[in-house]
Amino acid sequence: LKIFNFNKFGGVIAAFNCQGAGWSPKEHRFKGYKDCYQTVSGTVHVSDIEWDQNPEAAGSQMSYAGDYLVYKMQSEEILFMNSKSDPIQITLEPSSFDLFSFVPVTDLGSSGVRFAPLGLINMFNCVGTVQEMEVTGANSVRTDLKGEGRFMAYSSSAPEKCYLDDKEAEFLWEEETGKLSFYVPWVEVSGGISHLSFTF
Structure with a gap:
């Protein structure tokens, strides 16, 4: 089936x-x-x-x-x-x-970075946790998520900076696979919506 x-x-x-x-x-x-x-x-x-x-x-x-x-x-x-x-x-x-x-897969303009957000992979329908995605410049992208868990995206290069709700966040990036991941907590005040941004 x-x-x-x-x-x-x-x-x-x-x-x-x-x-x-x-x-x-x-x-x-x-x-x-x-x-x-x-x-x-x-x-x-x-x-x-x-x-x-x-x-x-x-x-x-x-x-x-x-x-x-x-x-x-x-x-x-x-x-x-x-x-x-x-x-x-x-x-x-x-x-x-x-x-x-x-x-x-989204190409971030002149930076040459390729990016694709999978969302929270602890959820069966992980892509359904992605609420918004916007390319905000030649070397930056913003993603909104709903939920709690392990966020994963594909990124052809490691970000210079990663922000979670305007606070710099630590992340793991695998050079061999391009997997970019980190933990996203539940934000009660926003109904579980978290704002992520990446600068390359």
Whole structure:
């Protein structure tokens, strides 16, 4: 089973292995039949998301033909994909699942930095925690989040400065993968909204 959903700044595909589960007329409930359990294989592609069906995405960068950052929840792996890329091959064990989050990669003008916010990756729909994103200059970007947890983004270069609600924040940046991450606390006074900004 493969389903998709939209977010304001991305999309998500969920893949489930439901083999061996079904309705039991005798017990009047869904149950597993272990003798029917089996591994399933399939593919995931950015084109599986019907971007043009989302009013917020139509005509925006969400449905563009550039690169998307893909985040695989179970392995925390990130990779890149565009409309012409080969699909991602997946194999799911019985009663297992994986989530694939897609975020357009933004080029920050003359700085040459490429940036894509994944949001709070402790949430199943991590991209759904991204409330706003705005390029504020050739070397800066602002992101608003809702929630608490581990924020992650892709950044092709390490930021010179990172700010969380106007206070400089420590961050971790992995040169090999471009993963940029740090912890975001819950802000009660703002209803859980945090303001992040990055300068390169």
